[in-house]
Amino acid sequence: MTDTPLPQAEYDAITDAAAHWCMRLHAIDCTAQERLAFEQWLDAHPLHAVEYEAMLEIWEVAGDLPRPATEGAAALPFKPASPWRTFGIAAAVCAVALPLAAYSGWNLGWLPNAYEHIEAGDTVRHVTLSDGSEVELNLGSNLTFTNYKDQRRVTLNKGEAFFKVSHDTSHPFIVKAADGRIRVTGTQFNVWMYEDQVRVNLVEGSVLVSSNDDLPGDGLRLGPAMQASYGRGDYTARISQTYDNDNSLAWRSGKLVLDDLTLSNALPLINRYLSKPLAVADHNTGALRIGGIYNIKELNSLVASLPKVLPVYVTRNKDGNPVLNAMPQQAPKI
Known part of the structure; x- marks a missing residue:
């Protein structure tokens, strides 16, 4: 990424172009010439790839939503509001799931009312999510957060994060890492991920760990000073005890x-x-x-x-x- 900040208008233009390319590349009538033009646009500036990746994440969130049948509904043109960091999920929902508006998507648990994409570069980063939970990201880590009516959902895309979750028994906090998930209502824990390996360290409270999101049940329960680890494809996580001299959280220092x-x-x-x-x-x-x-x-x-x-x-x-x-x-x- 360039060291010189771009003017807001130029940054917004890149964001709008990323939204355009995201839609065109997902369209069935996208041509080979368009794909070549997209590759040329992607190589033209480091920020193009960054914005396009962020747009893909928003697209995937909206693309997973259930859509009620709409007879004779016409596709609507779409120009996203800028900046995406604040209003991206609303724009994506308008583009991909506009018919849901009449079905009260939030009340049905289909639509999130908040979307955040958080990255840590060459320094440890501390952020407070919109639900009040705190997250500390290790170097080179990134995650996304979406807030639904019935759950709070984090996807750890890369790296490591320490979570201090705001307590809410009716609104569980779920972290997806590799194929598995960690489910909590309010606690402190660390999730480390490298390639297809995941390790969860519990500091306070309790969490439920499942090695595969498709498995029935909520997984294995961890208490304080316990650790769970699993790899992609594992049927169940491995549980072990941690000790006072455990150094797995030394990265925070x-x-x-x-x-x-x-x-x-x-x-x-x-x-x-x-x-x-x-x-x-x-x-x-x-x-x-x-x-x-x-x-x-x-x-x-x-x-x-x-x-x-x-x-x-x-x-x-x-x-x-x-x-x-x-x-x-x-x-x-x-």
Whole structure:
């Protein structure tokens, strides 16, 4: 993204163009020439991709809504109100689900009355959601929040977040991460996600964790000082106890603490912060152990320093990403 802020009118024009392209690319009569023009527009400025991704999220929220049958309803032209950050969901609903207006979409639980997209760049970010809940996002993390009549819904798209949920027993707070979900009414907990792996740490209150949103029931209940972890496709989450020296929330102080972990277990924690993920060459390399306290803003420099503290050397795979290789053991002298 450019470092120089754009004038509001130019920013609004980019947002409007992103809405236009979102509609055209979803239209059945979208032509190959239009798709080429879209790619050219996308490459013309870094903000174009950012706004288009935000528009896709709004489109997906509105696209999932049930739509009553409307005989003879005509498609209406649509120009979104700007800025999208404040009024995006209302505009998307007008475009995609206009017939629902007469059916009181909010009262039926179909339409949210609030939509927020939140990103953290190279600093930890703290925000208060429209329902009063507080969220702290780790570096490079992003999520979306939608508020419905019967539930509050968060989708953690990437990274890690600490939640302090405003208590409301009639309005549960549901976090979706990978294929699973975490359901609460008011509590404090942390959700870490990397690729298809998810870990939930409960600090206060209780939460229900399900490894798959399609499974029946609300999942397994966690109490304070408990942890649940699951991967995409797991039938059930794994539950374990945490202890007073647990360091999983050290990121809130800008630290990553590795407490004598194998490289195989440490790499998912490290790779969350790297521009190019580390890998291990084999089982022997993955079994090497690493410890220490690291600044989460400086982990990209860790790759170069690892051969100084571990018996490893670095190669590159076909994608150009670094691979750790254990140094061959020397045969004992006879």
